[in-house]
Amino acid sequence: MSALSRIKVKGVRPAIAANGGIDGAAATLDKGRSWVGDWHNRNHAGMPTLPDAFALDEVALAETGRAPILQALAAELGHVAIRLPECDGCGDALVLAVVKAAGEFGDVANAITDALRDGVRTAAENAHIVEEIDQAQAQLARLRLMVTGVPVPVSGRSGEEDAA
Structure with missing residues (x-):
């Protein structure tokens, strides 16, 4: 396609x-x-x-x-578009954002488990897994923005990985 x-x-x-x-x-x-x-x-x-x-x-x-x-x-372009949070990073919102990120990782694990249950991954199952991964990445990007006040760079990487 x-x-x-x-x-x-x-x-x-x-x-x-x-x-x-x-x-x-x-x-x-x-x-x-x-x-x-x-x-x-x-x-x-x-x-x-x-x-x-x-x-x-x-x-x-x-x-x-x-x-x-x-x-x-x-x-x-290999990126995700996420909605910016409407919070200033206050404590309760930060804790809630961590819980949401953890929930998204659970959704990724569930999608993978469901796809592997019958031993055959279909294109639809792969698409669902990718969708769940994108949602988890978006939630982590929101969390990062709340902590740093700086959106995730366009490349999706902060540059620290390159320095290591």
Whole structure:
């Protein structure tokens, strides 16, 4: 599957769905139904413009808590897009963030255990494991931001690993 198809399947189509389907997304953007339908078709080369993608993700964020187009674009570059915390790193919030990170690691372990149960890992199981890993990484990045006040660098690494 091409990068364009992956972005459409993992980002554009879920954003359109969160906007109420093709008709809802067309209404959100004041575009024609066929225009948005082309974006929904993974075999068509048409993609939303940046302002249209932003508008679709804005509604999707309100409806689902996710920005699927932004997340799909980040994933194609080997990164994750996470929502910044709305806390100043106070003690209770820091403890809660650690608990959430630990919970995400448990989700990774559960996904791997479920996938290995029958001795055969499917593509869907692998995708689920990767999704759980991405969620764990995102939670750790939130925790790091709360502690340091500095977002994770674009490379996803702080540079300390290179010095070792």
